[in-house]
Amino acid sequence: MLTDKRLIAVCECIKPCSVFADVGCDHGKVSEYVAENKLAHVVLACDVSAKCLQKAKARLSRFDNVEFHVADGLKGIRRVDTAVICGMGAKTIMGIISALSYKPYLILGAQKNVEELRFFLARNGYRAEKDFVVEEDGVFYDVICACEGECEIDEIIAHEGFFYKQKDELRKKRLQTEIAKYSALYPSEKNKKLLEIAKEAYKWQS
Numbered sequence: 001m002l003t004d005k006r007l008i009a010v011c012e013c014i015k016p017c018s019v020f021a022d023v024g025c026d027h028g029k030v031s032e033y034v035a036e037n038k039l040a041h042v043v044l045a046c047d048v049s050a051k052c053l054q055k056a057k058a059r060l061s062r063f064d065n066v067e068f069h070v071a072d073g074l075k076g077i078r079r080v081d082t083a084v085i086c087g088m089g090a091k092t093i094m095g096i097i098s099a100l101s102y103k104p105y106l107i108l109g110a111q112k113n114v115e116e117l118r119f120f121l122a123r124n125g126y127r128a129e130k131d132f133v134v135e136e137d138g139v140f141y142d143v144i145c146a147c148e149g150e151c152e153i154d155e156i157i158a159h160e161g162f163f164y165k166q167k168d169e170l171r172k173k174r175l176q177t178e179i180a181k182y183s184a185l186y187p188s189e190k191n192k193k194l195l196e197i198a199k200e201a202y203k204w205q206s
């Protein structure tokens with residue numbers, strides 16, 4: 001059973017589909033959730049590292065609808081309806097999405113540079129359906145669900161989320177943390193800009 005708050009949040013975004021891919025599956029917990037809850041006809045557990053994929057194989061051997069692929073992203077893999085791509089940097093995630101010739105439903109969890117990922121989605125024909133914050137062990141994570149479509153983007157959206165104007169207790173808590181952090185840092189141009197962005201977004205939460 002899943003216990004990690006971040007992965008629970010990711011898994012709760014997965015809708016029933018035909019072909020599901022867990023890209024960078026590593027431990028295989030997301031694939032296990034999908035197989036166990038019969039959310040897909042076929043589950044593709046994929047990882048660029050054969051060693052990491054071995055962990056997924058050990059966890060998922062009891063399911064007969066799970067396939068294992070050593071692959072860079074989804075290169076060489078058949079078309080999927082939904083792809084979870086989590087636990088990597090935004091640059092890696094953007095590279096994986098860029099290599100696709102179609103637009104699956106995406107559930108994304110970038111560990112860093114998430115603002116670049118939001119710019120990328122908005123400029124490459126995606127619309128955010130969800131974009132929310134999860135807190136686990138004092139660390140805030142962003143989870144973004146996106147499908148084919150269009151959406152607006154600017155610096156505040158890129159840094160604070162597509163739905164930063166919606167009231168949300170966790171988002172508010174993260175903004176308070178960011179404001180305290182950037183206020184304490186050396187006021188370089190970059191830090192001043194990030195502080196302004198956080199303060200502007202915070203207005204919607206207070």
Ligand SMILES: C[S@@+](CC[C@H](N)C(=O)[O-])C[C@H]1O[C@@H](n2cnc3c(N)ncnc32)[C@H](O)[C@@H]1O
Nearest residue numbers: 023024025026047048049052071072073086087
């Ligand atoms: C930190 S783990 C994240 C595991 C899981 N997705 C999660 O969020 O808990 C990152 C995994 O992504 C894999 N990975 C990194 N780059 C990749 C790529 N280009 N294609 C597929 N897998 C990749 C790594 O081998 C590793 O197993």
